[in-house]
Amino acid sequence: MRHLPYFCRGQVVRGFGRGSKQLGIPTANFPEQVVDNLPTDVSTGIYYGWASVGSGDVHKMVVSIGWNPYYKNTKKSMETHIMHTFKEDFYGEILNVAIVGYLRPEKNFDSLESLISAIQGDIEEAKKRLDLPEHLKLKEDNFFKVPKSKVMNGH
Numbered sequence: 001m002r003h004l005p006y007f008c009r010g011q012v013v014r015g016f017g018r019g020s021k022q023l024g025i026p027t028a029n030f031p032e033q034v035v036d037n038l039p040t041d042v043s044t045g046i047y048y049g050w051a052s053v054g055s056g057d058v059h060k061m062v063v064s065i066g067w068n069p070y071y072k073n074t075k076k077s078m079e080t081h082i083m084h085t086f087k088e089d090f091y092g093e094i095l096n097v098a099i100v101g102y103l104r105p106e107k108n109f110d111s112l113e114s115l116i117s118a119i120q121g122d123i124e125e126a127k128k129r130l131d132l133p134e135h136l137k138l139k140e141d142n143f144f145k146v147p148k149s150k151v152m153n154g155h
């Protein structure tokens with residue numbers, strides 16, 4: 001994973017509305033353009049890192065990149081669940097993410113309950129790993145301090 005940490009920003013767009021309603025785990029989805037610009041060696045799978053909305057605080061996050069085999073999506077998506085309770089939805093705002101580590105490949109599951117418990121396991125694992133000093137320092141990266149007015153992708 002030569003490209004980690006990987007930093008990118010993009011506008012939050014609508015997905016299929018499954019995250020909150022079916023899973024109880026909302027995911028902020030990136031536009032196709034951001035997904036298409038991922039370096040080729042950032043493979044599909046589940047990652048963890050840091051995220052902020054607009055110029056807001058930086059929080060722990062997990063991100064899923066791929067086709068969501070359980071739902072058999074035909075388009076690749078990149079969806080971030082932020083470990084923070086927001087007062088309201090933030091569609092249309094700029095989401096800033098720093099992907100710092102890899103957790104596992106995407107999988108299919110034989111029930112919604114097993115998908116949900118896998119994601120909850122990812123969240124717990126990510127919270128633990130992000131407390132390591134090498135990861136904590138990225139929370140303070142200048143990436144999160146520059147004006148957040150542009151949609152861009154890369155380092």
Ligand SMILES: Cc1cc2nc3c(=O)[nH]c(=O)nc-3n(C[C@H](O)[C@H](O)[C@H](O)COP(=O)(O)O)c2cc1C
Nearest residue numbers: 015016017018019062064068069070081106107122
């Ligand atoms: C940490 C995390 C792990 C995930 N792992 C899987 C997975 O292994 N297989 C899968 O089909 N979907 C996985 N998902 C994606 C969910 O299926 C997806 O977030 C859900 O379908 C919501 O989609 P929506 O934003 O289009 O509504 C994962 C999502 C997150 C946040």
Ligand SMILES: Nc1ncnc2c1ncn2[C@@H]1O[C@H](COP(=O)(O)OP(=O)(O)O)[C@@H](O)[C@H]1O
Nearest residue numbers: 014015016017019020026027028082089090091
């Ligand atoms: N902690 C959170 N992490 C990610 N998104 C959140 C969070 N809290 C609220 N949201 C909102 O929920 C939306 C995602 O919900 P979701 O059910 O996945 O719908 P969609 O399919 O449109 O992505 C995000 O775009 C954001 O506006």
Ligand SMILES: [Mg+2]
Nearest residue numbers: 015019027028
């Ligand atoms: Mg979503």
